[in-house]
Amino acid sequence: MKKYLKKNLAYYLFVFPAVLAFILVVAIPFILGIIYSFTNWKGYASGSINFIGLQNYVQSLQDNKFIYSVIITVIFGLLNFLFINLVSFSLALMVSSKLKGRNLYRTGFFVPNLVGGLVLGYIWQFIFNSIIPMVGSNIGNSFLANTYFLSNSKLAVVALIFTSTWQYAGYIMMIYYTALQGVSKDLIESSSLDGANYLQRLKNIIIPSIMPAFTISLFLTLASSFQQYDVIVSLTGGGPAAIFNGQSVQSTELLAVNIYNTASVQNQMGQSQARAVMFFVALALISVLQTSITKRKEIES
Amino acid sequence: MKKIVKLGVVLLLAFGMVACGKSSSNESKSLVIYQNKAEMTEPLQAYAKKWGDENGVTVTVKTCTGSCDYGAQMKADINAGETSDIFLVEGLQGYNQYKDIIAPMDGEAWTSETNYAFKVDGKTYGFPVAVEGWGLAYNKDILDKAGIDVATLNTYSGYKAAFEKLESMKTELGLTGVVSNVTASGNTWVMGNHDFNAYLSSGLASDDRTVLDATLAGKVDETRLQNYTKWVELLFAHTDTRLLTVGTSDEQFALFGEGKYAFMHQGTWGDINVKNAGGTFNMGFAPYGTLGETAADGLFIGASSFYVLNKDSANIDLAKKFLNELVSTEAGQKVVVEEVGLISAFKNNAYSPKLPLSAFVAQWVSDGKPAYSFSNIYSLPDGFGTNGVGPIFGLFANKQITYDQFYKQMKDKIESIPTM
Numbered sequence: 001m002k003k004y005l006k007k008n009l010a011y012y013l014f015v016f017p018a019v020l021a022f023i024l025v026v027a028i029p030f031i032l033g034i035i036y037s038f039t040n041w042k043g044y045a046s047g048s049i050n051f052i053g054l055q056n057y058v059q060s061l062q063d064n065k066f067i068y069s070v071i072i073t074v075i076f077g078l079l080n081f082l083f084i085n086l087v088s089f090s091l092a093l094m095v096s097s098k099l100k101g102r103n104l105y106r107t108g109f110f111v112p113n114l115v116g117g118l119v120l121g122y123i124w125q126f127i128f129n130s131i132i133p134m135v136g137s138n139i140g141n142s143f144l145a146n147t148y149f150l151s152n153s154k155l156a157v158v159a160l161i162f163t164s165t166w167q168y169a170g171y172i173m174m175i176y177y178t179a180l181q182g183v184s185k186d187l188i189e190s191s192s193l194d195g196a197n198y199l200q201r202l203k204n205i206i207i208p209s210i211m212p213a214f215t216i217s218l219f220l221t222l223a224s225s226f227q228q229y230d231v232i233v234s235l236t237g238g239g240p241a242a243i244f245n246g247q248s249v250q251s252t253e254l255l256a257v258n259i260y261n262t263a264s265v266q267n268q269m270g271q272s273q274a275r276a277v278m279f280f281v282a283l284a285l286i287s288v289l290q291t292s293i294t295k296r297k298e299i300e301s
Numbered sequence: 302m303k304k305i306v307k308l309g310v311v312l313l314l315a316f317g318m319v320a321c322g323k324s325s326s327n328e329s330k331s332l333v334i335y336q337n338k339a340e341m342t343e344p345l346q347a348y349a350k351k352w353g354d355e356n357g358v359t360v361t362v363k364t365c366t367g368s369c370d371y372g373a374q375m376k377a378d379i380n381a382g383e384t385s386d387i388f389l390v391e392g393l394q395g396y397n398q399y400k401d402i403i404a405p406m407d408g409e410a411w412t413s414e415t416n417y418a419f420k421v422d423g424k425t426y427g428f429p430v431a432v433e434g435w436g437l438a439y440n441k442d443i444l445d446k447a448g449i450d451v452a453t454l455n456t457y458s459g460y461k462a463a464f465e466k467l468e469s470m471k472t473e474l475g476l477t478g479v480v481s482n483v484t485a486s487g488n489t490w491v492m493g494n495h496d497f498n499a500y501l502s503s504g505l506a507s508d509d510r511t512v513l514d515a516t517l518a519g520k521v522d523e524t525r526l527q528n529y530t531k532w533v534e535l536l537f538a539h540t541d542t543r544l545l546t547v548g549t550s551d552e553q554f555a556l557f558g559e560g561k562y563a564f565m566h567q568g569t570w571g572d573i574n575v576k577n578a579g580g581t582f583n584m585g586f587a588p589y590g591t592l593g594e595t596a597a598d599g600l601f602i603g604a605s606s607f608y609v610l611n612k613d614s615a616n617i618d619l620a621k622k623f624l625n626e627l628v629s630t631e632a633g634q635k636v637v638v639e640e641v642g643l644i645s646a647f648k649n650n651a652y653s654p655k656l657p658l659s660a661f662v663a664q665w666v667s668d669g670k671p672a673y674s675f676s677n678i679y680s681l682p683d684g685f686g687t688n689g690v691g692p693i694f695g696l697f698a699n700k701q702i703t704y705d706q707f708y709k710q711m712k713d714k715i716e717s718i719p720t721m
Contacts, residue, residue, distance in 0.1 A: 151546035239486020241692030
């Protein structure tokens with residue numbers, strides 16, 4: 001035993017700070033959070049904290065706003081996930097082709113990612129509220145001139161997808177771009193000698209070769225699409241209102257926003273925790289499922 | 302995941318602090334005041350420093366405004382055992398949140414100088430920071446040019462005639478719209494709290510709770526709600542779509558100040574923003590026309606924010622003295638009125654505010670004109686105005702629902718109150 005410790009002490013010492021940090025800021029709060037989700041904790045001193053069983057979970061599932069949040073988060077998440085990957089993969093193909101000025105494009109597409117989500121939301125809010133209608137009226141397009149994207153519950157979701165794609169596509173593009181650099185030139189050359197056209201090459205050589213990049217990109221975008229928060233806060237603030245099941249709901253109040261509002265606006269800390277726990281379980285399941293599917297598709301090298 | 306982790310960290314910190322925070326703070330001669338009004342910060346700090354020097358006390362004024370979340374910060378302080386000696390609550394909802402740590406202030410000298418003290422079950426708990434008021438703010442110069450008599454602005458038809466006249470003279474008067482108003486998310490308090498309060502209070506004495514009690518019991522006064530709905534429809538028909546659906550309250554003040562709108566759906570707190578936008582014209586408030594053809598004669602006037610005492614404070618007598626001297630000394634009286642520009646809640650305060658909207662309401666009060674309850678809306682369940690009915694106004698403004706649907710949504714919402 002002593003010998004074993006002596007031999008491995010260095011390993012444990014090196015890993016200790018990371019493990020400590022992980023336990024302090026992830027593991028303990030996570031467990032505490034689960035415990036709090038079964039209580040009626042309100043977040044301030046008054047009143048005692050009592051265990052109320054599954055009441056928080058039941059109440060959440062009966063809350064019209066929460067149900068709407070779940071549905072809209074899934075819709076937004078999937079659309080956003082598809083859209084980002086489509087755009088970023090196309091961009092990556094573009095900047096890795098022989099296009100003139102491709103280095104400039106590559107930098108340009110990446111820059112939005114460096115702008116913070118809140119700032120970006122305000123910039124696009126200004127564009128949607130002021131610039132687009134102004135451009136519309138100047139070019140005589142009455143649809144653009146009279147449409148306020150952020151005032152319509154369906155168009156606001158579109159606006160949100162557009163903005164978050166604009167923010168995130170450049171980053172994912174870099175992952176695809178790096179992978180594309182590693183595609184074997186020999187294979188490409190020999191396939192073109194055999195008479196394969198571009199689409200055939202894309203389908204049979206390029207995409208299979210960069211499958212690992214798909215795994216990581218799909219994972220990143222899936223997770224981030226479901227957790228969208230800061231852009232929503234500044235772009236739409238959760239609004240505009242929409243009708244769901246005959247009641248008014250906030251049309252862009254995705255789950256993360258709903259959880260925050262439950263905790264900090266309505267002071268329902270316990271219930272907010274319950275929602276966060278459900279959100280976590282759902283996200284974990286989706287991520288595991290998605291990773292295992294794409295992993296299977298990666299080619300052995 | 303990120304959110305969960307963040308929330309977890311907060312939980313952990315809070316947990317840790319409850320355990321070890323209770324024992325500190327032995328310096329007896331210090332006083333901490335916690336408040337959330339940006340415009341109060343500097344004048345109050347200056348006054349507090351002077352007062353502290355005279356009394357040998359270190360007075361700290363902590364402020365939490367803008368992006369700072371006052372409620373969250375208060376919770377963190379309480380959990381850390383560092384609750385301020387004096388802090389601020391907003392009406393009944395705020396009181397209910399912190400009632401376990403608030404000390405009563407019955408019998409203090411200042412209580413005899415005001416009608417606006419915050420009371421629960423006959424006991425005094427809150428020191429009114431200032432008096433605020435609202436109605437439909439108007440630009441007197443524009444109304445004069447259009448030949449509209451302010452005295453006609455108190456019924457539905459009076460307003461309808463005035464709005465239509467202004468609408469027809471828009472280009473002549475250089476107006477973008479008639480009523481500067483907003484409904485976008487984050488600004489739902491404008492209609493949800495302030496306008497909807499008219500349904501609860503208009504035409505009733507300020508202590509008359511008949512409509513409020515019926516509402517709390519989930520009963521709808523149909524005629525009243527019909528008249529109210531007509532009023533909202535009228536207001537929304539005369540605002541530029543952009544401002545109404547996606548604009549913010551800041552734009553609302555600015556556009557009114559620039560003279561682009563004849564009316565503004567806001568209150569006395571808009572003074573500084575209107576002035577900064579160049580608003581130097583004559584202005585005032587007219588009562589809302591929510592009662593159909595019955596003339597309304599009052600504005601909504603009252604105090605919304607109150608200083609309260611932390612009952613566990615080691616310096617509770619000092620805190621009481623501080624508040625009393627804010628009322629009884631000349632320097633204290635000047636802070637709220639002269640330096641911040643608000644309306645004093647105290648009878649012995651002879652100063653009057655200089656900015657026009659506040660001055661108008663101060664005059665209205667000293668003339669003894671009628672005031673409707675300002676705070677009935679805050680007796681409804683927490684967030685009812687902003688999150689309950691607020692989004693319904695947004696739907697109506699976006700034309701996603703019709704007049705009848707709006708009426709029904711409002712009715713359903715009120716009927717659901719007992720279950721909230």
